[in-house]
Amino acid sequence: MAIPRVHLPLVHLRETDSTSLLARREAQEGADLPRLYVADTQTGGVGRFGRAWSSPLGGLWLTLAWPLPAVGGALEGLGLRVGLACCDALDAAIAHAGAPRRTQLKWPNDVMLQGKKVGGALCEVIPIPGGMAALLGVGINANFPLADLPESLRGRAGTVLDLLGIGLDLAGLRHDLTARLIEALTVPRPPGATVALVRQRLSGVGQPATITAGGATTSGVLLGLSDDGRPRLGTDAGEWTAPAGAELLLG
Amino acid sequence: MISIETLKEIVRLMVDNELAEIDIRDAEETVTIKRGGQLAPQVVVAAPHHAPAPAPAATQGALAPAPATPAPPAVDLPAIESPMVGTFYSAADPDSPPFVSVGKAVGPDDVVCLIEAMKVFNEIKAERAGVIERVLVSSGQPVEFGQKLFLVRPA
Numbered sequence: 001m002a003i004p005r006v007h008l009p010l011v012h013l014r015e016t017d018s019t020s021l022l023a024r025r026e027a028q029e030g031a032d033l034p035r036l037y038v039a040d041t042q043t044g045g046v047g048r049f050g051r052a053w054s055s056p057l058g059g060l061w062l063t064l065a066w067p068l069p070a071v072g073g074a075l076e077g078l079g080l081r082v083g084l085a086c087c088d089a090l091d092a093a094i095a096h097a098g099a100p101r102r103t104q105l106k107w108p109n110d111v112m113l114q115g116k117k118v119g120g121a122l123c124e125v126i127p128i129p130g131g132m133a134a135l136l137g138v139g140i141n142a143n144f145p146l147a148d149l150p151e152s153l154r155g156r157a158g159t160v161l162d163l164l165g166i167g168l169d170l171a172g173l174r175h176d177l178t179a180r181l182i183e184a185l186t187v188p189r190p191p192g193a194t195v196a197l198v199r200q201r202l203s204g205v206g207q208p209a210t211i212t213a214g215g216a217t218t219s220g221v222l223l224g225l226s227d228d229g230r231p232r233l234g235t236d237a238g239e240w241t242a243p244a245g246a247e248l249l250l251g
Numbered sequence: 252m253i254s255i256e257t258l259k260e261i262v263r264l265m266v267d268n269e270l271a272e273i274d275i276r277d278a279e280e281t282v283t284i285k286r287g288g289q290l291a292p293q294v295v296v297a298a299p300h301h302a303p304a305p306a307p308a309a310t311q312g313a314l315a316p317a318p319a320t321p322a323p324p325a326v327d328l329p330a331i332e333s334p335m336v337g338t339f340y341s342a343a344d345p346d347s348p349p350f351v352s353v354g355k356a357v358g359p360d361d362v363v364c365l366i367e368a369m370k371v372f373n374e375i376k377a378e379r380a381g382v383i384e385r386v387l388v389s390s391g392q393p394v395e396f397g398q399k400l401f402l403v404r405p406a
Contacts, residue, residue: 048370050344076335079369108369123371127360214338215391229369243393245338245367 006182011037017044018053019063020122020137026065027128027135033067036178045139047122048247054153058144058161060170063137064181068125075125075134077194078184080229082121082136083109084197085180090119090140090160093173097166104203107231107248111140112203116158118142136181143167195229204250209233213246222250328384330399331377337368339400341390349390355383356406363401366394380406 009032016022019037021044027033039061045053055061068075087103090111094101103119104112111119119140126133141149141159149157160168202225209222211233218240220233226241231248233240242248333339341349341364351363357377366373381403388400 050346075371077369079371121370125371125373127362127374127376213391214393243338244336244369245393 006034008178008182009035011035013037013039015039015041015043018042018046018137019061020046020124020135023063023065023135023137024124024126027126027133030129031065033065033128033133034182035065036062037065038062038174046137047120053120053139054149055139056144056148058148059142059159060138060140060173060177062174062178063135064178064185066134066136066182066185067128068132068134075185077189077191077229078134079108079121079123080105080194080198081184081189082123082138082181083107083111084194084201085177085184086111086119086121086138086140087201089173089177089180092176093142093168094160094164094166096172097164097168099164099166101164102201104201105198106203106250107198107225108229110203113158113160114163115203116163117156118158118160118163134185136185138177138181140173140177142170142173191228195225195227198229199225204248207250209251210249211242211246212249213243218242222248328402328404329379329381330387331363331375331379331401331403333366333394333396333398333400334375335366335368335373336396337366337373337394339388339390339392339394340365340367340372341386351377351383351386351401353383353386357381357383357403375400377401377403379403382406 011022016037016039019039019042023035023037026035039055041057042053042055042061045055045061047053083105086109087105090103090113091101101113106112106117109121109123110117119138122137124135124137126135141157143161144159146154146157146159146162149159160166204222205224207222208219209231210217210219211231218233218235220235220240223232223234223239226232230244231242231246233242343350343365351357351361357363358380359376359378361377362374363377363383364375366375383401384404385402386400387402388394388398394400
């Protein structure tokens with residue numbers, strides 16, 4: 001990977017409320033960026049729209065805080081690229097542990113392994129003193145048993161340990177994932193190339209799917225992605241392409 | 252005389268299309284409707300062209316008196332525009348209050364909304380100082396690049 005060499009301070013905590021919230025607080029208070037925040041456990045991990053993200057010991061919970069010159073086109077496709085970075089890093093870690101499996105990507109950036117969600121990302125672009133910053137928060141359910149997740153999550157979520165019976169090198173995974181996230185932030189890639197890579201590992205194609213967007217819900221069968229990276233559904237009324245801000249539920 | 256129902260319909264069309272002023276003329280009268288100030292329409296009923304001009308006080312309609320120094324119409328106010336295609340959210344999450352609402356004073360660095368695109372949540376700054384005059388989109392609504400989100404009355 002042709003990524004720039006950067007000085008990346010690491011803030012590693014045994015426990016925090018949320019690496020993303022911590023990164024946000026410090027960035028808004030003027031902390032030097034970039035900076036990587038890692039926690040062994042989170043007591044208040046957050047996902048989309050502030051939803052709780054369970055973060056027991058044995059997972060990888062991190063947020064990369066990165067300064068941005070401006071918001072807009074330079075970050076086009078970032079959500080998909082972060083998802084690909086998570087999949088590629090986890091594939092490499094699993095292969096290194098001797099149990100090669102290929103993860104899939106549930107649009108736009110959930111990591112799926114054997115049909116279970118084992119990782120996800122939350123990307124935020126926020127104002128900070130003197131500019132903007134990207135906060136890329138990633139959670140990987142790695143080296144802990146499924147029983148450590150709340151019962152309500154066990155149907156859809158999984159852990160690498162539970163699914164494959166292996167433990168991952170968390171430090172190696174963190175290092176590789178961070179490099180891939182930096183690449184997603186800094187190395188331009190044609191949008192079509194990103195979409196092509198996502199199509200190769202898109203989860204749920206041909207399966208029933210529901211998309212929520214703009215307060216409306218549309219159900220059908222997931223057909224794939226449009227050329228600009230949005231999910232396409234086959235519905236009773238014909239083919240329909242979701243808006244970029246939609247939420248996809250499989251099954 | 253124009254009916255109240257017709258007047259209401261015209262005002263609704265003006266609001267929907269962000270028209271600042273409209274003239275309606277027939278043989279009997281000329282009606283001018285202007286939007287401005289706090290967005291209350293101003294109705295000016297002019298005399299028939301052949302009649303003597305009425306006193307200035309009689310030209311003011313009942314809906315809203317024209318201010319001595321009219322404020323710029325809302326459509327002429329600067330707008331905060333969407334820098335990207337995505338979904339507009341007025342609050343950080345469903346349980347939080349909106350970042351801003353009509354009448355709220357904002358500074359250039361104040362966050363006014365979120366635009367989400369493929370699970371990237373972009374906090375959008377006002378980029379100018381003023382008072383939020385109008386919120387032009389609903390939370391959860393898809394927005395386009397350059398679409399006006401808010402009108403801001405400069406401080």
